Amino acid sequence: MSTNLTFAEAIEAELRAADQASVAPEQEAAYMEELTTRRQQFQREADRVLVDIVRPRLETLAGFFANAGPARKCEVNHCTWWFGYTERFPASVKIELSIEHDAPCENLLLAYELSILPSFSKYERFDRLALPLGAFDDATIAGWLEQCLLRFVRIYTALARTDRDQVTSLATDPVCGMRIDRDHAAASAKHAGHDYFFCSAGCRDDFVAEPERYVRLALV
Numbered sequence: 001m002s003t004n005l006t007f008a009e010a011i012e013a014e015l016r017a018a019d020q021a022s023v024a025p026e027q028e029a030a031y032m033e034e035l036t037t038r039r040q041q042f043q044r045e046a047d048r049v050l051v052d053i054v055r056p057r058l059e060t061l062a063g064f065f066a067n068a069g070p071a072r073k074c075e076v077n078h079c080t081w082w083f084g085y086t087e088r089f090p091a092s093v094k095i096e097l098s099i100e101h102d103a104p105c106e107n108l109l110l111a112y113e114l115s116i117l118p119s120f121s122k123y124e125r126f127d128r129l130a131l132p133l134g135a136f137d138d139a140t141i142a143g144w145l146e147q148c149l150l151r152f153v154r155i156y157t158a159l160a161r162t163d164r165d166q167v168t169s170l171a172t173d174p175v176c177g178m179r180i181d182r183d184h185a186a187a188s189a190k191h192a193g194h195d196y197f198f199c200s201a202g203c204r205d206d207f208v209a210e211p212e213r214y215v216r217l218a219l220v
Helices: 004-021 025-062 138-165 201-209
Strands: 068-070 078-083 092-101 107-117 126-132 170-172 179-181 187-191 194-198
Touching (some): 025 068, 025 092, 025 138, 092 138, 107 138, 126 138, 194 201
Antiparallel strands (some): 068 078, 078 092
């Protein structure tokens, strides 16, 4: 077994080898300058794609649903819209679009994420598009995004069809997701003008304490 001193000498040898293999300071400076330029180009493109492509299509989609609205807090390179819980669409839904870049900042990465709560069936939550920075056309992004949003429409309207197929007296407990007969619900509560029914007093108490944890209602 080697001594601790031998181990320290081995570490020093590794560090010397790493120093010898490192790039020259001028090469490092040139790389960082190029990377900074690419990052600035990325941010210009990301801002433009959000303004010219992403937001207009999300606004067009939201125009068909009175319970839809943008997130109150805007984040750089992100665009989030909520679809509030209603009797017709008994779920809180979030659509999030984000634009990022890879580590060397050579590719534009668009990510789509759909979240439905509660959900009783499988659905496609994620999609992603990667394009070379400075070498893509807007039509490619628009086509990809429109396909994601049209797929969302099919998933979202299925919520309404499923609800219509159920007995009209059924409701969804927004805390645990259980389908219950509202005439025999253990408890109920009202929030933002909507009635909610619960399988137990415990679920009702959890909801009353933090209603926005379980439902998101768009301000329209």
